[in-house]
Each structure stands twice: as structure tokens, then as C-alpha cells.
Amino acid sequence: MLLKRLNRERKIQAKKIDILCNDLVAAHRQFINKLNAISFKAAFYETIISITDINELLFRTATSIEQLFGRANAAFFLRQRNGFKLHLFESDRPISLGDKSLENCFSDELVENICNSNRVCSLEDMLTMGLEANPTVLNRLSAFTIPLGQFGTSEGFILIYRPADRKFTQADLDKICAVTDGLSAAIKSCRQPAG
Numbered sequence: 001m002l003l004k005r006l007n008r009e010r011k012i013q014a015k016k017i018d019i020l021c022n023d024l025v026a027a028h029r030q031f032i033n034k035l036n037a038i039s040f041k042a043a044f045y046e047t048i049i050s051i052t053d054i055n056e057l058l059f060r061t062a063t064s065i066e067q068l069f070g071r072a073n074a075a076f077f078l079r080q081r082n083g084f085k086l087h088l089f090e091s092d093r094p095i096s097l098g099d100k101s102l103e104n105c106f107s108d109e110l111v112e113n114i115c116n117s118n119r120v121c122s123l124e125d126m127l128t129m130g131l132e133a134n135p136t137v138l139n140r141l142s143a144f145t146i147p148l149g150q151f152g153t154s155e156g157f158i159l160i161y162r163p164a165d166r167k168f169t170q171a172d173l174d175k176i177c178a179v180t181d182g183l184s185a186a187i188k189s190c191r192q193p194a195g
Contacts, residue, residue: 036175044179053190055087057190061183062074073102075088077106077157079115079154088103106159115157120146120147120177121157123138139164142163142167144160144161144173146180
């Protein structure tokens, strides 16, 4: 009887220790993800400091995203008075959707809908907003739009995508979202006329 009670108490104690260890590991993992995001943010801002040319700014941003994610494409959709302007810096391995790439499937209306939402959008969100592309091809992609908004207004957004076998994680998106306020301010500054 005493031995049974001791075994039961030992099992209860072991479960409590397992729960505590799992909590510690999860907290440690979150802390590392936050440190990685801070590190990316600092390195990114160091890369774009003092740039006044919009193309150079977006090229360096695309390069930073490529370095962060490896094989990933980044396209920048910036609002203009009449529609939008697409800034694209071809990676050495572009991902195509048959005869065109994903960024070429974006209509003026879709771009405006995404800009107005001013939030991170998944492929499913983009489809409900008007993206017209072959769903079987889209299933082979992991893609998101990241808003370039500051204080409620949107300069546009970044489209990032890569093969679905390397899905973007929430930690990946958090790293990019951590730099968008500063990037938005830099874009706005580059687009303002000198003088």
C-alpha cells in the first residue's frame, strides 16, 4: 500500500516536472525568437541608413529578405496617384505560376483592397480579395503580403513568397513586420520631392 502511494506520488511529481520543463523550453524558444527579430531589425536598419533613392532602398530590402529566408521572392507594390507601381528585383531562382509569376496576378483592385486592409494577408485572404490564379499552383506556394503602413495609412505592401515546402512561420512574419514602420518612413522620405 505504501509502495503504491509512493509510486503514484512519484508519477504525479514527474508530470509536474515535465510540465515545468516544457514551459521553460517554450519560454526560452520565444525569447530566442524575439532576440532574432531584434537582431534582424538592427541589421536591416544598418543596411538602409542614409539611403535616399527608392530603388536602392527596395533593392537592399529585397536583399535582406533573401538573406533572411534563403529562396524567397519579394515584390513591392507602392501606391501611386493612379494605381500602383511594382518594384521587383529578380532573384536568381524566380518562382513561376505557369506562364507568369505571382506578382503579375495582382490587379489594381486587388492591390487597393490589400492596401486598404493594412494587415498581413495570407494567400486565402488574397483570393477572397480578388486574386485570380490557378488554385492548384497556389497550393505549391507559401505567400503573404506585409503592409507598409504607418499610423493607419498605407504606402503599399511587400509580397513575399516561396515554395510551400518551406512555409513562412509566424516568427518569420514577425521579423519582417518588425521593420515595416521604419521601412515605410524611409519609403515616404525617398518619395518626397527634394527641396
